[in-house]
Amino acid sequence: MEQKINSNLHNWFYAGLQYAAWQIKGKDIEMESILSVNNLQKRKGKKIILKDVNIELHRGEIVGFIGANGAGKTTTMKCIMDLYSYNGNIEKENIKVGALIEEPCFYPYMSGFRNLKIDSMYYKDISADRVDELVKELDMSQYIRQKVKNYSLGMKQRLGLAFALMDDPDVIILDEPMNGLDPQGVMVLRNTLKKLAHEKNKAILISSHILSEMQVLCDRFLFIKDGCTFEEKPDDNLEKKYMEIMEEEMDLCLNL
């Protein structure tokens, strides 16, 4: 009997410790912003693409970046990666940012493995077994020795993700990474991203039109419309929220 009480006390004590750790972890996530985009603006010719884009990314979270086609998601991501010039401020000092934006360039007549090895040479301090590690982590061993020209779109997407993760970045930017993935591929990607954010404390910004997947994957949602970003809490139905936000635009389209 006494032993049972002791064991219960031990369990309660342990649960208390876990709760405290969770609280501290929660606080850390709340406090530590590692990438911040302030009043980002971008023009292309006379057209204003981004008017006022603001993004705050914290360690340990997956942020869904949502908007209609042409809303400016890819443009925003390219600005973050310094692929475009812009006005405004992007703070990302002392952190590493990896990205998969559109289709990366591969050497089609080389294997995925060779492509990864070549990519690894662009970074210093990459361990000799980093490529093997990534192949295992992203479940690519079945086809990694085949030539990339024979890869499906989904295989290329996964190889692209490996490129983005090569340098073990603090922030990972992914533009429509689910495109072309089969359901198993989507599930592997979901588990990989959740592990990266929630266990390895990375910050992830991801865009996708697959709202059902975004709902189960993301911790919060940032919408972009008319060149401006705003955060929305979707309650329990992201698709419904998206329709509400886009309603105005759709009404205009239907009236044409």
Ligand SMILES: Nc1ncnc2c1ncn2[C@@H]1O[C@H](COP(=O)(O)OP(=O)(O)O)[C@@H](O)[C@H]1O
């Ligand atoms: N090279 C370009 N020149 C001019 N306009 C462009 C170019 N690329 C994209 N745009 C325009 O920029 C806007 C935002 O595009 P994009 O960032 O690709 O949107 P999203 O990724 O949200 O679909 C669109 O209106 C698109 O027509």
Ligand SMILES: [Mg+2]
């Ligand atoms: Mg895009």
